[in-house]
Amino acid sequence: MWFSVHTVCLRRQILRKRGFVGTFLKCNGHRDANVSPFSVSAGRYEQTCRALVYRNHGDPSRVVQLEDVPLPPTGAKDVLVKLLAAPINPSDINMIQGTYAILPNLPAVGGNEGVAQVVEVGSQVKSLRKGDWVIPRDAGLGTWRTEAVLAEDDVISLPKDIPLLAAATLGVNPCTAFRMLSDFKDLKSGDSVIQNAANSGVGQAVIQIAAARGINTINVIRGRSDFAQLCKRLKAAGATHVIKEETLRQPEMKDLFKTCPKPKLALNGVGGKCATELLRHLQVGGSMVTYGGMSKQPVTVPVSALIFKDLEIRGFWVTQWKRDHAHDGRAFIAMMDELCSLIRQGKLTAPACTEVPLEEYQRALDAAMQPFTSSKQVLMM
Template identity: 35%
Template sequence: MQISPPVLRYVGLAKHVLRASRHYSTRFGYAHSRCLVFSNFGQPEKVLKLHSYSVPPPYDDIINVKFIASPINPADINQLEGVYPEKPEFTLELGTGDKSAVPGNEGLVEIVSCGSKVNPSIRPGQWAIMSGPNFGTWRTYAQAREANLILIPDKEGLSPIQAATVSVNPSTAYRMLKDFAGLEPGDYFVQNAANSGVGRSAIQIGRLWGLKSINIIRDRPGIEKLKEELRTIGGTEVITEAEAKDRRTMARITGGQPVRLALNCVGGESATNLARILGYNGHLVTYGAMSKLPFSVPASALIFKNIHCHGFWISAWSKENEATKSQMIRDILDWIRDGKFQDVPYEVTKWSEDTGLETLMEPIKRGISEYSGRKGIFLMEDD
């Protein structure tokens, strides 16, 4: 969402704007923002364009921000394709010929300057992340309001990558482990796609809360190395999809202790197997569908084990739980500072004034492959 008052208003209020802007470091008070935009839904390589526009000085309750890092999530790709429930507002305020929007839902910004009515506690130099989706984070500068941001009061001990990636994957794992099944220390949970961003986060948060995890991954070359990697960050057991179907394997792992929570990101046969693994009153929570296949829950699991099936979407949860989200973000950032929570594997694409569309498209194309294994991140460089 780009907030830009009409240019004529600035002509009449030029003196007021100069007084209102407490700090702004760009020439003549305007910032040159470069962004990716799209005017129609479709395949990213067909609909994305590189665009430039001027961001004027802030006034009243407007905050000018500079993006530091912006992740590329599967939901961002789905949004470009038009298959994601959350859709951005297309507007002419970016100065494009057709109504357009900036993609990207997650990102880290630095406060650059503030209008005269902005809370004095918000100051240039502070870091913040987006409070919700649809802001449009694949750009270098933007204007926001306080409601768009969650401030990070202390950036000591945090890297830009760590701060930029806190609000989707770790937050999704945090909520699913906390809000379903009433898990207590010593309880088991099971998950597929355990090497994904959410999967790795669930392993680490589960370990911090005293939970035991059964982590299912697809068979692949070098699987023993991946298994050891997931054990190193706290995975209790790491097994393949084939091993998870073996009742004897599962009995050996749990020792007969019921599994109370299953996290499903795959769908299809993998999700059906999770339902079979669950014990009485277990909860199956679906937060993704990487296989793009529907799944069935055995009638016996519903009748005789009273399995509960849920869906979880962090975007919808965030809209209804703003205060709780801020506290959750602080918890995760504190774990990062204390060295208790590791980054997910990622690949950085540096974004400078000279970076072209072809370079920016490379990590987006990689992100279309759900099994790429590394999160793409735009890292903005100073002009």
């Protein structure tokens, strides 16, 4: 099998400091009290890389700077990698703002996702070879940079026969979508799922993975001037229905459910009133899984939904799932195998992306923070 990590222990080394991996995080969400490696004198290192660094939490457009940072020597169990592409995700923005559940030592390199190519391997590295593509195993590696020296166990290999942007955006959103469609309800072909934030990276992955499994998706997006165009694009990706948020409260929902069954599962990335409206359309015994809160409003659950419909309210965070399965990697391996197979078959593609050179990071950060964005900003190294 292509997945060379089969032979590697999946245990994270989250607390280990390695060169300029200054963003390793503690599982409990508190900052490591050790001195950041950025404070080490650059005179010890012969090479440098370009990296997007932030030294304080705040507005990303103000606190993130493009800097030269030193690269440590490649150790016996390390690999030197060249970053190829790295997206800007909402969690990256929240981490820089200081509002995310886990925060790095400062100063830190931004970015939790991306794809890199191995250019040098340490003498004791067994699972990777020069030329391999790799992605981070966990959050916190700091992917917004041109090169990095990383521990072998901190990355996993990917096949190089999948598109670059698909590889760069594989580790977070598709994994989130895959797990939510797999772990909360026994969904079969012909069943239905309803979701808000359907045009997000997670939402687009949900549409495609569900379509590959024969599952109907009811996709909710906010009203906007380009609604018709966005609706057409989501349906081309496999969406069964695409509706505006206000439609959730209108009588035509009854007509919609004449063409597909009421959903067993609701996926909530927004919160607030939109989440409450999703609940109203679930089957008895259905589940709503919250993975995001873009509205920054709490989820309100009607008492009737709990008593008379016996609905289940759950949460999901893919970072925690990866950590919970670090010691036994079979579920992780199976997920990656299936996702890459879908990519090869053309059934799973990268979300709509805007490629931005690393030097133009300010433009990418500004665009990533705009409302109604339908394109993921990807930094190209």
